[in-house]
Every structure is written in structure tokens, then in C-alpha cells.
Amino acid sequence: MVASASEHGAEPRERRRHYIGAGEEDIRQMLDFLGIARIEDLYSHIPVAVRFKDAPAIPEELGYEELERHLQDLAGRNRLPARSFLGDGLGSWRVMDIVPFVLGLRELTTAYTPYQPERSQGTLISTWIYQCALAALSGFEAVNASMYDRATALYEAIAAALRLSGEDRDLALVYGTLYPGDLEVLHTLARFTGVRIEVLPADAATGTVLPATLAQALASAQGKAATVVFPHINTFGALEDVDAAVDLAAKAGVLSIAVVDPMTLGPGGLVPPAEFAGRGADFFVAEGQHLAIPPNFGGPGLGIFAVRYNEGSKNAVRGAPGRFVGDARDLSGRPGKVLILSAREQHIRRERATSNICTNQAFIATLAGAALLQRGDEGLETAGRAASGLARRAAGLLARFPGVALAFPLTPFYNAFTLRLQRPVAALIEAARRAGVHLGADVSARLEGNSQLLHLTFSDLHGAEDIAALEEFFTREFGKPAQTAVKIPELRPSQLRRGRPGLPRYDLATLKEYYRRLARQNVSPDFSIYPLGSCTMKYNPLINDRAAALPGFSQLHPAAPLADCQGALELLFEVQEHFKAIFGLPAVATQPLAGAQGELAGLKMFQAYHASRGESHRDILLIPRSAHGTNPATATVAGFVTREKRGEVSGVVLIEADAGGRIDMASLSALVAQHGPRLAGVMITNPNTSGIFESDFAAIADQVHRAGGLVYMDGANMDAITGWVDLGVMGVDAVHNN
Numbered sequence: 099m100v101a102s103a104s105e106h107g108a109e110p111r112e113r114r115r116h117y118i119g120a121g122e123e124d125i126r127q128m129l130d131f132l133g134i135a136r137i138e139d140l141y142s143h144i145p146v147a148v149r150f151k152d153a154p155a156i157p158e159e160l161g162y163e164e165l166e167r168h169l170q171d172l173a174g175r176n177r178l179p180a181r182s183f184l185g186d187g188l189g190s191w192r193v194m195d196i197v198p199f200v201l202g203l204r205e206l207t208t209a210y211t212p213y214q215p216e217r218s219q220g221t222l223i224s225t226w227i228y229q230c231a232l233a234a235l236s237g238f239e240a241v242n243a244s245m246y247d248r249a250t251a252l253y254e255a256i257a258a259a260l261r262l263s264g265e266d267r268d269l270a271l272v273y274g275t276l277y278p279g280d281l282e283v284l285h286t287l288a289r290f291t292g293v294r295i296e297v298l299p300a301d302a303a304t305g306t307v308l309p310a311t312l313a314q315a316l317a318s319a320q321g322k323a324a325t326v327v328f329p330h331i332n333t334f335g336a337l338e339d340v341d342a343a344v345d346l347a348a349k350a351g352v353l354s355i356a357v358v359d360p361m362t363l364g365p366g367g368l369v370p371p372a373e374f375a376g377r378g379a380d381f382f383v384a385e386g387q388h389l390a391i392p393p394n395f396g397g398p399g400l401g402i403f404a405v406r407y408n409e410g411s412k413n414a415v416r417g418a419p420g421r422f423v424g425d426a427r428d429l430s431g432r433p434g435k436v437l438i439l440s441a442r443e444q445h446i447r448r449e450r451a452t453s454n455i456c457t458n459q460a461f462i463a464t465l466a467g468a469a470l471l472q473r474g475d476e477g478l479e480t481a482g483r484a485a486s487g488l489a490r491r492a493a494g495l496l497a498r499f500p501g502v503a504l505a506f507p508l509t510p511f512y513n514a515f516t517l518r519l520q521r522p523v524a525a526l527i528e529a530a531r532r533a534g535v536h537l538g539a540d541v542s543a544r545l546e547g548n549s550q551l552l553h554l555t556f557s558d559l560h561g562a563e564d565i566a567a568l569e570e571f572f573t574r575e576f577g578k579p580a581q582t583a584v585k586i587p588e589l590r591p592s593q594l595r596r597g598r599p600g601l602p603r604y605d606l607a608t609l610k611e612y613y614r615r616l617a618r619q620n621v622s623p624d625f626s627i628y629p630l631g632s633c634t635m636k637y638n639p640l641i642n643d644r645a646a647a648l649p650g651f652s653q654l655h656p657a658a659p660l661a662d663c664q665g666a667l668e669l670l671f672e673v674q675e676h677f678k679a680i681f682g683l684p685a686v687a688t689q690p691l692a693g694a695q696g697e698l699a700g701l702k703m704f705q706a707y708h709a710s711r712g713e714s715h716r717d718i719l720l721i722p723r724s725a726h727g728t729n730p731a732t733a734t735v736a737g738f739v740t741r742e743k744r745g746e747v748s749g750v751v752l753i754e755a756d757a758g759g760r761i762d763m764a765s766l767s768a769l770v771a772q773h774g775p776r777l778a779g780v781m782i783t784n785p786n787t788s789g790i791f792e793s794d795f796a797a798i799a800d801q802v803h804r805a806g807g808l809v810y811m812d813g814a815n816m817d818a819i820t821g822w823v824d825l826g827v828m829g830v831d832a833v834h835n836n
Contacts, residue, residue, distance in 0.1 A: 111624075113162060117637045141822050148796055148828040154679040154821055165641060173650025175665030179536040181564050184655045185514050185555020186333075186539035187248075187277035188396065189388040191361055191481065192558045194469040196609045197390055201643065204624045205617035206464060208638050211457045215426070215436045220620035222435035224613070225460060226423040228467030234599040235363045235470075235478075236382060237372025238404040242420040243437075244463035245455060246691045247399030248385035249283035252276075252327065252357060254403060254419040254453055255381045256284070257735070259325035259353040260293060261417045261452070267324035269294045271315050273307045273343075275332035276357060278544060287698075290705045290714070290737040294322075302547050305334040305506035305516065309342035316350045323350065325380075329357040330368065333544055335489075335514030335553060336506055337368075337593055344375035353380040360384050360402065361557075362512055364478025365598045367486075372406075373596075380414065381405050388557075390465035394646070395666045396656030398459035399691065400466060415439065419453030449730035449740050449750045456694045456728050468613060474603020481558035485513035489556040492565050493517075494586050498579035499572050505551055510587045514555040516541060523550045530571060531659050537571075539657055681833060682824035693814055694728040696834025697781070701736040703832060704779050704808045713806065716778040717748045720769055720802075724755055724788060729781045729812060738778070748776075759788040766798060774805035779831070783812035785819065799829025808832070 111119050120128075129135065141149070160168060182190070200206065205220060212218030212225075225243045232241040245251040256270045272284065274297045281297065288295050298315055301308045307328070316323055326347040332338050340356060347354040356371040356379040363370050372378040386400035387393075407415045415422075416439065424438035473481065493515045497504045501520035519526065523540040530537035538554040545551065573579075604612075623637065646652060654666055674686040690696035701719075708716045719738045721729050730750045734740070740749030751773065754765040761782065770777060780802050784792045792798070799809045811825065813835040825833055 111637065112640050115159075117639060141819075143793060144791055144819070144823060145793060145796065148823055150682070150822060150824050154682075156676045156679050162641070166644070169641070169645040170648060172665040172669050173645070173648035175668065176650040176654050177662040178649060178653050179531070179658075179662070180534040181560075181567055182536035182655060182658075183538045183554040183556065183560075183564075183568070184536045184657050185557075186541070186553055186657050187279060188385060188393055188656060189359065189361060189555065189557060190393050190559060190655060191388050191485075193390070193392060194472040194477075195606050196468045196472045196613070197465050198647070199610055200465055200468050200613050201647075203613060203617040204638075205620040205622040206613070207461055207643070208622045208624055209620040210623075212437060215434055216428075217621040218619075219434055220616040220618070221460075221464070222423050222437070223619070224464040224467055224616055226435050227471065228463040229423060231467050231470040231601060232360065232386075232402060232404065234601050235360050235370065236358070236404055237370045237378065238382060238406060240407040240415045240418070240422065241402065241404040242418060242422050244386070244458060244460045245401030245403050245420050246458045246695060247387075247401045248277075248357065248383055249280040249401075250287075250695070251383040251401035251403045252280055252355070253284055253287045254455075255355045255383050256288075256293065256325055256327065258405070258414075258417045258419065258452065259355060259381065262414055263324035263353060267322055268292055269296060269319055269323045270325050270327055271312065271319065271323055271352075272297050272327040273300075273329060273332070273338065274298055275300045275305070275307055275334065275336070275338065275544075276327070276329050277333050280357070286702060287735075289702070290709070291735075292737070292739075300332075300334075300545060302545060303506070304509045305336040305545070306332060306338050306509060309339055309346060312343060312346050316346060316352065319350075323352050325353045325355055327355045327357070330371070331359055331362065331512055331514065333553075334506065334516040334541060334551070335511045335555070336509040336516070337511060337589075340369075340371075340379075341375040341592065344377065344379055348375070348377060355379065356382040358382050358384050360386060360389060361478070361485075362482060363595065363599070364473075364482045365475050365595065366479050367482040367595050368512055369593055369595050370599075371404075378406065380411070386466050387462060390462055390469050392652045393655040394652050395654045395658075395663065397691070398462055400459070400462040417452055420455055448727045449734045451727070451731040451734070454694045454698060454728050454731035454735045456692065456726075458692050468609060470601060471604050472606065472609055473601070475598050475601050476603055478599070478601065482513075484558045485556045485560070488560050488565060489513045489515060489554075490586050492554065492556065492568060494584050495565065495569050495579075496572055497584040498581040499576040500580040501576055502572070504584070504586075505549070507585070508587055510589045510593060512589070513557065514553065517552045517554070519550040519552055521550065523552045526552065526575060527659065529575060531662065533571060535567065535571060536655065536658055536662075677835070680820060681830075681835070682826035682828075683830065683833070684826070690834060693812070693834050693836045694732055697728060697732040697810070697812065698736055700810045700832035700834065701732060701738070701779075701781075704810070705736065707808065708778060716776055716807070718773040718776045719750055719778050720753050720766070720773075720780040720807075721750050722755065722761055722782060722786065723752045724759075724786060725781065725783055726787060726812060726814060729783070733781070747773075753780075759786070759790045760792055761794065761798060763794055763797070767801065770801050770805050770807075774807075777802065777805045777807040779808035779810055781810045781812060783814055785815045787815075789815070789818075791819065796828050803829065 212221045229241045298307045328343040344354045362368045371382040384402040386402045405414050405418045426436040503518050505516040505518040541553045542551045677686040690699045719733045738749045754762045756762040808831040811830045811833040813833045
């Protein structure tokens with residue numbers, strides 16, 4: 099459970115209408131100071147033509163208790179199984195007791211991005227703990243402060259590898275045994291960038307990519323390959339030959355990127371990525387959500403990204419994305435933590451940044467660090483042995499049934515495996531669902547040959563009773579076992595960890611007191627005025643925390659059958675429909691995980707739109723000089739790389755501002771006239787970074803549209819105009835809203 103509002107001083111604001119802390123008299127004094135009579139007068143400078151004529155068509159507000167009941171009802175419409183063996187890209191492990199406690203520390207949950215270390219020591223230290231814990235587990239020296247999720251972290255690793263490899267290398271050789279969702283993201287993000295993705299097929303007999311397949315791909319690449327990307331545990335649960343992958347990559351002068359699962363790297367678990375082939379991979383990425391929290395229908399994620407930083411690799415860290423926390427001292431010589439290596443980031447380097455990432459759900463990293471301190475080496479060892487042992491036992495039992503066999507009987511696995519069935523997997527999964535079991539994932543389409551393949555995953559949430567239930571279900575479906583024993587492939591010594599990570603283990607009381615002290619080292623908007631954060635510094639209602647903790651939401655796996663996810667889907671649908679009305683636009687996606695990722699989604703749509711019309715040559719993006727650093731950085735990540743060749747510019751072209759702080763219309767008109775046939779679009783923050791509404795926005799949009807371009811609005815500051823301005827009428831084609 100999440101701590102109550104009254105424990106943390108937020109209850110008075112929590113109960114105010116619309117969470118507005120100012121009272122009637124406060125508002126009256128502000129209006130008097132401004133010399134206006136009504137709040138509506140604040141919007142008098144906005145053209146009437148782009149204002150909503152009527153209030154957006156959204157339902158009337160619910161009372162607090164009524165809202166709580168509504169959320170509980172939605173959570174209750176998600177049917178949680180008695181048992182689940184779903185994993186398939188996102189594990190589900192025991193949530194440590196420290197996690198709900200830290201979730202209730204509002205000074206940590208509501209704190210802003212720690213640009214000002216004197217206000218953010220709690221966040222900085224807790225993030226540093228996470229970095230150190232992952233470094234101990236993996237053996238890597240530089241783990242960043244976290245990213246959105248595994249898939250986007252993986253693309254960032256590919257981009258970093260290409261930067262480090264030189265302009266003549268543009269190819270990533272990617273194992274086809276990665277999770278399919280990750281592969282989809284790679285293809286989407288690579289399109290229109292010049293990055294080539296070549297997917298290496300799996301061998302049908304072993305369920306892995308054979309070393310010979312990689313060797314042939316490297317030879318065929320003729321020096322164009324920059325990186326090899328491979329999973330440790332693949333999409334079938336099979337262990338890839340990571341030593342061969344790293345060796346072959348190194349011999350070809352190619353950087354290697356490993357995709358790992360940190361929960362499997364404890365004592366007695368799998369070999370860490372720093373030890374692959376004796377030398378280690380060059381990068382590793384992972385999903386870390388399950389280190390801290392339940393599946394939560396797929397979010398929020400925790401993208402883990404790490405790069406080597408040792409005598410043999412001193413400069414790679416400077417090509418890495420995201421933030422790193424390190425040591426510093428203040429003017430009085432007192433030690434503290436700060437964000438380091440910031441010169442790589444978007445707010446400084448803009449279109450030349452290593453990434454467009456700005457803020458993400460980094461609080462999950464705080465939770466993961468705390469959870470790892472409660473587990474320690476001993477807890478990780480216990481969890482890993484339980485998961486691996488149960489998986490091996492289940493595989494041996496289930497493969498005895500007629501019409502059931504291990505899909506890859508000679509390939510070792512750790513805590514997940516795939517069965518080959520003589521009947522449709524989809525029908526079996528539905529039968530199990532009706533029996534209250536989420537049996538696993540249908541992975542039949544991931545391998546050529548029309549096999550029926552069922553993927554099952556195990557963790558420390560399972561026990562002997564779950565194995566018994568599986569055996570009982572298979573007996574009902576397949577009859578009595580046809581065999582008395584099935585041989586399970588053994589893990590090779592080289593696949594196992596030899597030493598211990600060295601993670602300390604702390605009792606719950608000690609951790610609670612420590613994280614209380616960390617929380618007090620943050621400044622939170624719950625307790626004081628905070629001057630930063632136009633784009634992310636909104637009040638975080640406690641009712642959201644309580645809703646997120648409801649088991650119907652938190653325990654739901656994203657791969658669960660849709661019939662069991664109706665509450666979550668209805669909630670997402672409601673949110674999308676409400677925002678459609680608020681924006682005045684025809685469709686809303688809830689997938690982007692932050693403003694910068696929303697920008698990227700919008701620009702990738704622009705590129706796809708132009709390509710669908712045979713206009714992929716549109717390579718100019720207009721951005722005001724005053725824009726957030728994320729805008730030009732996002733343009734670069736999307737493929738609008740700023741270059742000048744033989745006097746011809748491509749990529750980001752800057753629009754100047756007028757004396758009033760708005761876009762200079764003469765500058766805009768000249769640029770549209772100059773670049774019209776190649777104009778992909780314009781990105782405009784509105785209200786802009788000076789807090790000024792772009793009153794000529796509709797005229798700007800009209801010019802861009804006449805030239806064949808599209809209009810992206812950065813909605814970082816949109817709270818100021820939400821419900822007042824119709825974005826569709828204003829000419830917006832895409833927008834993100836924090």
C-alpha cells in the first residue's frame with residue numbers, strides 16, 4: 099500500500115477542487131494586481147478564432163470518493179489469474195517490502211529533475227545507489243541513471259555504437275531471437291536515419307542464432323558493421339552463445355551489445371555481461387521494471403543502459419545517452435552527488451547531443467536500488483535458484499505428456515523455456531484462462547516451420563503448488579504422461595557466474611530510516627515553492643498513487659489475454675477520448691513515456707506520412723531558436739541531421755524571434771519560401787519557452803501546410819492553455835502533452 103496523504107502533508111491540497119492550492123481571496127488579489135476582473139481576461143490576447151467556443155466535451159468531474167470507487171471498479175474489471183507463467187519480455191518477481199514504503203515518500207516521488215543538486219540530494223544519492231548496484235551485478239563500470247525501457251535503450255546503444263565506430267559503419271547485426279517488440283522499435287526508430295538493421299535468423303533446431311550465421315553476416319558486411327546485438331536469454335528462453343557473439347564481434351572490430359536480465363545475474367546465476375568471452379560485451383541493456391514493481395500492464399518501464407569505462411575503454415562513456423550521477427563537493431568542501439558529463443546532453447548540445455532523452459520515470463530506478471539493497475547477494479541467489487529450479491522441474495514434468503515436447507531439447511535454459519505442442523497453442527491458452535491460469539505466451543510465429551510453440555516463465559513468485567497445478571491442467575488436456583522421465587539440458591559451467599556481485603543486504607527497518615533521510619534531502623512541491631519545471635512540475639495527486647497500487651492494475655501483465663484486461667483497456671480508452679476533446683484533435687496515443695519521446699513519435703509519423711506520398715526528400719525541419727533543447731535533439735534522433743553540403747542545408751533550420759519574444763513572421767516566411775519543396779515541418783513550443791503564447795500560430799501553420807509541411811506543437815507548457823485553445827483549428831498536426 100502507498101502511504102496516506104495525511105502522513106506526508108499533502109491532504110489539504112488533495113481535497114481541493116482541481117488540486118488548486120490558491121483560495122478565492124488569493125485569486126482575487128492576483129487578478130487585482132494584474133488589473134483584470136476575471137480569469138477569462140488572461141486569455142484576451144489569444145485570437146478568438148482558435149479558442150474553443152464551448153467547453154470541451156468531457157464528463158462532469160467526479161467527487162473524490164466517487165472517483166476512488168470508479169477506479170476500484172475499473173481495476174476490478176481486470177481478471178487476475180490464480181497463477182501466471184507469463185514473462186515473454188517482462189518478468190514478474192516478488193516485490194520487496196521496501197518498495198511500497200519508498201513509493202509513499204512524496205519528497206522522492208514528486209521531486210523535479212535534479213539539475214539543482216542542493217535541492218535534490220535525495221534523488222541523486224538514491225540514483226547513485228541504483229547505478230552502483232547494477233554495476234556490481236553486471237561488472238560494468240558505467241551504468242547510467244536509467245532510460246525509458248529496454249527497447250529504446252537498445253536503440254540508443256546501437257546509435258552510440260555507430261557514433262563510436264565512424265561514419266563509414268552504418269550497419270547493426272541484430273539477432274532475430276530478441277523479443278519481437280524490441281525488434282519492432284528498432285526498425286521504427288532506424289527508419290529514415292541511415293541506420294541499417296539486419297536481422298539474423300534463428301536456427302530451428304536449437305532456437306538460437308548459430309555462431310556460423312553471425313560469422314557469415316560479419317563477412318558479408320564488408321566492414322560496414324558497427325555492432326552486433328544479441329540477447330543473453332532469448333525470446334524462446336534459450337541461452338544464446340554469448341561468448342561466441344562477443345568473440346566474433348571483437349575479431350571483426352565490431353562493438354557488441356548484450357541484452358540481459360539483471361534478476362538472473364545473482365550468485366549461482368548466469369555469467370554477467372562483463373565476463374562474456376573473458377573480455378565482456380561493450381554495452382549492455384536490460385529491462386529493470388521487475389527489479390522493483392509488478393508488471394503494471396507494461397509500464398512504467400526501467401531501461402537499463404551501461405557502457406564500459408576502464409583502461410581499455412575511456413571514451414565510450416562520452417558517446418553514451420542519458421544521465422550519470424557522480425561525486426562532487428560544494429563551496430564549503432562538503433561531499434555530495436551531482437549530474438556529471440552533462441555536456442553530452444540535449445539541454446546543452448541541442449542537435450549535437452548524444453540523445454534526445456530529457457526526463458523519464460527515473461523514480462523506478464530509485465525503487466530498484468532500494469529493492470536490491472533489501473535482497474542483497476543472498477536474496478538474489480535465493481530468487482534465482484528458485485526460478486531456475488522450478489523451470490527445470492516444470493519442463494521435465496510437462497514434456498512427458500503425449501503431444502508435448504521441449505522445443506529445443508539440446509539448448510540450455512535458465513528460468514524460461516518453450517514447449518512444442520501437437521495442438522493449437524491459442525486454444526490451450528484460452529482453456530487455461532477459463533481455468534484461472536495465464537499459461538504463457540504463444541511464440542509460434544517467431545520461428546519458421548509452422549510449429550505450435552508455448553513459452554513459460556518462472557520466478558520467485560512460484561512454488562511447488564504451481565507446478566502441481568500445471569501438471570493437473572496438462573493431465574486434463576493431454577491425458578496421462580506418456581514418458582516417465584525427460585532429459586533436461588544442463589547449463590555449462592561457462593554459462594554460470596563464478597563469483598559474487600558483493601551486494602550488501604539490509605534489513606527493512608534500516609532501509610526505511612535511510613530512505614526517510616534521503617527524502618528529507620529533496621525539495622518537493624508538496625511542501626514548498628519550486629521555481630523549475632514548466633514541463634513536468636505538476637501536482638501529483640495521491641489518488642493516482644493509490645489507483646496504481648490496486649492489484650487489478652499493478653499485477654496485470656501486458657501479455658495477458660485481452661478478455662482479462664478490459665478494465666485497463668477501458669481506462670486507456672477513457673483517457674484517450676478525454677484528451678481528444680481537450681486537444682481538439684481526432685486521435686490520441688498514450689504510448690510515449692515522456693515529452694521527448696512524444697516528440698520523436700510525432701516526427702516519425704511526419705516522416706512516414708511524407709514517405710507514403712512519395713516525398714521522402716523532405717529533410718528540413720524549422721525550429722525556433724528559443725526552443726527546448728529536446729526539439730533539435732529529437733529532430734536529429736529522428737533523422738533530420740543538420741548538415742551543409744555544397745551550400746545546401748538539411749536537418750534543423752532555426753527561426754528567429756521578434757522583439758516580443760514570438761516567432762518572427764518575416765524570418766519564417768523567408769525560410770518557407772527558401773525550403774518549401776523540402777520542408778518536412780515545423781516544431782513550435784506553445785506557449786513558448788519565454789512563457790509567451792504564439793498568437794500567429796494559425797498563420798504559421800497555414801504557411802507550412804501550403805508548402806506541404808506538417809506542424810508539431812511541443813505541449814510542454816500547454817497546461818496554461820488546456821481547455822481554452824482548439825489545437826485542430828489552430829492547425830496542429832501532432833502534439834505531445836506532459
